[in-house]
Amino acid sequence: MTTVKLISLVLSKFKGAHDFKLDLQGNNARIMGDNATGKTTIADAFTWLLFDKDTKNQTEFEIKTIVDGEPIHNAEHKVEAVIQVNATPVKLAKIYKEKWTKRRGTAKATFSGHTTDYYIDDVPTKKKDYDAYITGIISEDVFKLLTSPSYFNEQLKWKAQRDTLLNLVGGLTNDEVFSKNPDLKTVESLLDGKSEEAFKKMIQEQQRRINEDLKTIPVRIAENQAQLSDVADDTELQQQLQTIEQQIEAAQQQIFNIKNGSAVSAKKNELFELQNGMKTYANEFTYESQNELLKLKTRLSEEQGNLAIMTNPVLQKEKESERLIEAIENRDIWLQKFAEEREELRKKWHEVNAQQLEHKEECVCPTCDQELPEEKVAAARQKAEEEFNLAKSNRLSKIKNDGLEVAKKIQDAEKMNAEAKEKMDKLHAEIEESEVAIKKKEEVIANLQNKIEAAQSTIPDVAKDEKYQAMQQDAAKLQDEITALESHANEAVADVEKELVILKEQKAEINATLGKIANAVNIKKRIIELTSQEEKLSEQYQRLSEQLYTVEQFVRAKVEMLEEKINSHFKIARFKLFNEQIDGGLTECCEVMVDGVTYSGGLNNAMRINVGLDIINALSAYHGTSAPIFIDNAESVTQLIDVNAQTIALVVSEQDKELRVEVEENDGLIIDMEVV
Numbered sequence: 001m002t003t004v005k006l007i008s009l010v011l012s013k014f015k016g017a018h019d020f021k022l023d024l025q026g027n028n029a030r031i032m033g034d035n036a037t038g039k040t041t042i043a044d045a046f047t048w049l050l051f052d053k054d055t056k057n058q059t060e061f062e063i064k065t066i067v068d069g070e071p072i073h074n075a076e077h078k079v080e081a082v083i084q085v086n087a088t089p090v091k092l093a094k095i096y097k098e099k100w101t102k103r104r105g106t107a108k109a110t111f112s113g114h115t116t117d118y119y120i121d122d123v124p125t126k127k128k129d130y131d132a133y134i135t136g137i138i139s140e141d142v143f144k145l146l147t148s149p150s151y152f153n154e155q156l157k158w159k160a161q162r163d164t165l166l167n168l169v170g171g172l173t174n175d176e177v178f179s180k181n182p183d184l185k186t187v188e189s190l191l192d193g194k195s196e197e198a199f200k201k202m203i204q205e206q207q208r209r210i211n212e213d214l215k216t217i218p219v220r221i222a223e224n225q226a227q228l229s230d231v232a233d234d235t236e237l238q239q240q241l242q243t244i245e246q247q248i249e250a251a252q253q254q255i256f257n258i259k260n261g262s263a264v265s266a267k268k269n270e271l272f273e274l275q276n277g278m279k280t281y282a283n284e285f286t287y288e289s290q291n292e293l294l295k296l297k298t299r300l301s302e303e304q305g306n307l308a309i310m311t312n313p314v315l316q317k318e319k320e321s322e323r324l325i326e327a328i329e330n331r332d333i334w335l336q337k338f339a340e341e342r343e344e345l346r347k348k349w350h351e352v353n354a355q356q357l358e359h360k361e362e363c364v365c366p367t368c369d370q371e372l373p374e375e376k377v378a379a380a381r382q383k384a385e386e387e388f389n390l391a392k393s394n395r396l397s398k399i400k401n402d403g404l405e406v407a408k409k410i411q412d413a414e415k416m417n418a419e420a421k422e423k424m425d426k427l428h429a430e431i432e433e434s435e436v437a438i439k440k441k442e443e444v445i446a447n448l449q450n451k452i453e454a455a456q457s458t459i460p461d462v463a464k465d466e467k468y469q470a471m472q473q474d475a476a477k478l479q480d481e482i483t484a485l486e487s488h489a490n491e492a493v494a495d496v497e498k499e500l501v502i503l504k505e506q507k508a509e510i511n512a513t514l515g516k517i518a519n520a521v522n523i524k525k526r527i528i529e530l531t532s533q534e535e536k537l538s539e540q541y542q543r544l545s546e547q548l549y550t551v552e553q554f555v556r557a558k559v560e561m562l563e564e565k566i567n568s569h570f571k572i573a574r575f576k577l578f579n580e581q582i583d584g585g586l587t588e589c590c591e592v593m594v595d596g597v598t599y600s601g602g603l604n605n606a607m608r609i610n611v612g613l614d615i616i617n618a619l620s621a622y623h624g625t626s627a628p629i630f631i632d633n634a635e636s637v638t639q640l641i642d643v644n645a646q647t648i649a650l651v652v653s654e655q656d657k658e659l660r661v662e663v664e665e666n667d668g669l670i671i672d673m674e675v676v
Helices: 039-051 127-137 140-147 151-155 158-169 174-180 187-191 196-226 235-259 262-285 287-353 374-457 466-567 605-623
Strands: 002-014 017-023 029-033 076-085 088-101 110-120 123-125 574-580 586-594 629-631 647-652 660-664 670-673
Touching (some): 029 039, 039 088, 039 647, 151 605, 158 574, 158 586, 174 466, 196 466, 262 466, 466 574
Antiparallel strands (some): 088 110, 110 123
16 A cells, blocks of 8 residues: 655745745644635645646646736746655655746847756656656556545546446456346347447447338338329330331431432532641641741740759758858857856856965864874864865866866867858859859740740731632632522421421320330339338337347346445445436446435535545555545535545635644644644
């Protein structure tokens, strides 16, 4: 069993507590004070010291002491505590302070954030090592459970509460339930390795889908029945359809023959050949100009690609130059700091070197009150001089070594700056050289663009050519001749097309009737399928309901056993882990009760505190750890239940305008402790 006790707690400028010292020596205590006198601050200080959080589990809260609406600046906000882990005391301290930075070239330091320093037994410690040390004593999650009567019931979510209780009792196996309820053994094959909750969700999802299908099937059957028709045999209709299709094909062939007479076809071929000739002539007319323009555009594209290839390295070198400038500026800042450090060491060396021995000679024996022999006085003087010179030499040697180390840092930084400047000069030279070539390439591109514009303006317009205009006139004449020939054929085609429209209407009517006949057959088959499907789904739903009922009976038995097993670990707390629904099913929950009254539904504050302490007792035994318990609003409790841990009650006392502490000694006596 690991026992953690609070021996003492010191606050300095923490959340309004300028200087506060609490000396408990591991004993129980009552801290009394009016509202806003700082009771909660004490608990916040202890949790912040351990875990960087206040009692509300917040990492962001006002640590500094506020005066006249403003936090105290340039101050150390400190919490220090001595805790005893079993029989071993350890001193923990944490200091929160502002960070002020003086930037190069400015005379005034500016605020740049906060820092937190950590100490274990007065030894400075890194945060990760400090946190690891605390976790080695007690983890944060366990600490919250064991130190606050309200944490489990008011801050922990119900699922986390439930998991905590299940861990406490180790859960409950299915075999334990089967041994007490043999008639539920069939559940094992139903679950087939699944959890009860997973099985219920699976069954309920299947039932939901079946229900959806069962709701739609009657509607779908009615819709199909409404579409049934009385049309019977389709043999005669198929014969009529075949005759009409033959007549339609003959009429279409007749129209084609009229439209494609020999005279019209000859004129159309002649026009087609003339139009192709016009296209060829137009292409040849502008070929040379278009070809020259294409060559210029191709070369322009190539030169633009070359320019991009030349530009990219320059951009990279410019970025590298900017990076080197930034690195030099950063090292200049460090060189300034190193120079100041070296000057301080130089002054310190001269101060130590100038120190002289101040030796007061004792010439009288302190025992017999007689004068000492000269040789003893001289020996004492010589010894004092040797010790002084040795200490002085060691200090000078240490200062010298520190100075050499700083000089080495300055030398290294100056060397790196020189190398960076040399590299930067080289980059600038390369950039200037590349920019000359880039400028020449841009001039070439501009020249090509001018040539392209000139070439585009000189392309000849074929529409103004006399030969091309004559060809256009011939094409127009042929089109007029074709139109005249087709106008006579159109009259004959119109008569045949009227007959064709009537035939197509007859065909559409027959196809519609045939479609109704085929659809009626399919509808009857579909109605039979839907009726059979409805019966199967009903049977399946009933089977699933029986399985779900069996599993719920198993869950109900398991719940009763689990609640009984959990409640056996507590004296006054009783836990409700499931709610029964109207349909008889169970839903998971986690709610603490006392004599049937739920924590959130009627327990008074005194009983809430005691039930919280009851929970802490059980969890403390499970984790094998006890820690100081801070009991807020303890004035409402006349009698606390016994706990196996140090208790610190925070009591609202209107008459105490400043904090007053009563410490319970080992013999049971209660004494007032002076609060500093």
